[in-house]
Amino acid sequence: MAYDNSVPFSLTKNGIFYFERRVPTDLLKHYDTRKISYSLRTRSVRIAEARARRAADQLDGYWYHLRSKDADLPGKHRLRMRAAPNGAAPEAPLSDSVTLSEAVSVYLKQKGHGRPVTFHRAAERSCGYVIDVAGAKDLWAYTNKDANAFRDALIKRGLSGSSMTRIFGTVRSVTNIAACELGVSFTNPFSGVYFDKQAGVQECEPLSVDAVKRVQAECLGIDDVKWSHVFGQACSVSKVYRV
Known part of the structure; x- marks a missing residue:
């Protein structure tokens, strides 16, 4: 060799x-x-x-x-994938008994192909929060009480309603897809959990007419030819905003 x-x-x-x-x-x-x-x-x-x-x-x-x-590591909730023998990647479970960490493996195997690393981290982090609060249980062992405790823990973290919506959506998707892959009926306790989706959400105020006109004036004052070699097609922005 x-x-x-x-x-x-x-x-x-x-x-x-x-x-x-x-x-x-x-x-x-x-x-x-x-x-x-x-x-x-x-x-x-x-x-x-x-x-x-x-x-x-x-x-x-x-x-x-x-x-x-x-x-005892900070962020230990990210370490969720069950160890597989000989360093092999975790495979989909072969029975209807599956922990939440194994459900993440199933989810990423089905939905993670070609997705950015942030997609994978979001699934592991979101389900890691559940495990931190309610433990690493079999999917069918989670209850509405666990889901509510999960919600309360997210609120205690100071997360906004929009962030909680994304996290709950990820957890529901992970658990639903794992149940579907196993062909088992599953009443998802993470569905229908109430929380204020608008809590902590700040709406951006639209620009005033005066502010828009000032931006347009600045754009019109730029020498498009001089800056085109730096900004490329961005030089046409001033033309877009002309009125």
Whole structure:
């Protein structure tokens, strides 16, 4: 076998790419080997690179979990994915028994493809808040009392009604999709929870006519030709606002 610098964490044998990565010394107690190695089943550099990076990211996430699961960390509610053997990514549950953290895995597997990292973090953070308040239960064990306690905790955090609406919407979506994937009827306790959706929401006042005219005057005073090389098409803004 020969190491291939064009693809991270890889080597080749007879033209086939293999993933190889050493287990960190402080995590060797969790493994029966000092390195993880397996075939990426491709001769393509592009495909091998994508598969190797995905495997490395999965291992980094799992190793972070191993290092952090027993620590009293700020933001520990973000560490929700149940550990899978051999560093593999969590899979969808095989029975109708599923915890909320596993439901997040199902949700992101179905809805997270191609979504930005903020989408994934929102799902983990929102459901993490539930777990912090009501515990890491099986989905069917959550009650209306838990949902109300969750609401009260969000209010205590000082969140606005619009932020609470987004968080509750994410939790409902996660739990509903997990139940749908399992084919089980589910009365969602996070639906219909009352709170003031307008609490803390500030409405932006529209600009006055005088303010708009001042902006237009400033735009008209700009030399479009002089600044076009800096602002590109933004130089046409002054024309848009002319009256």
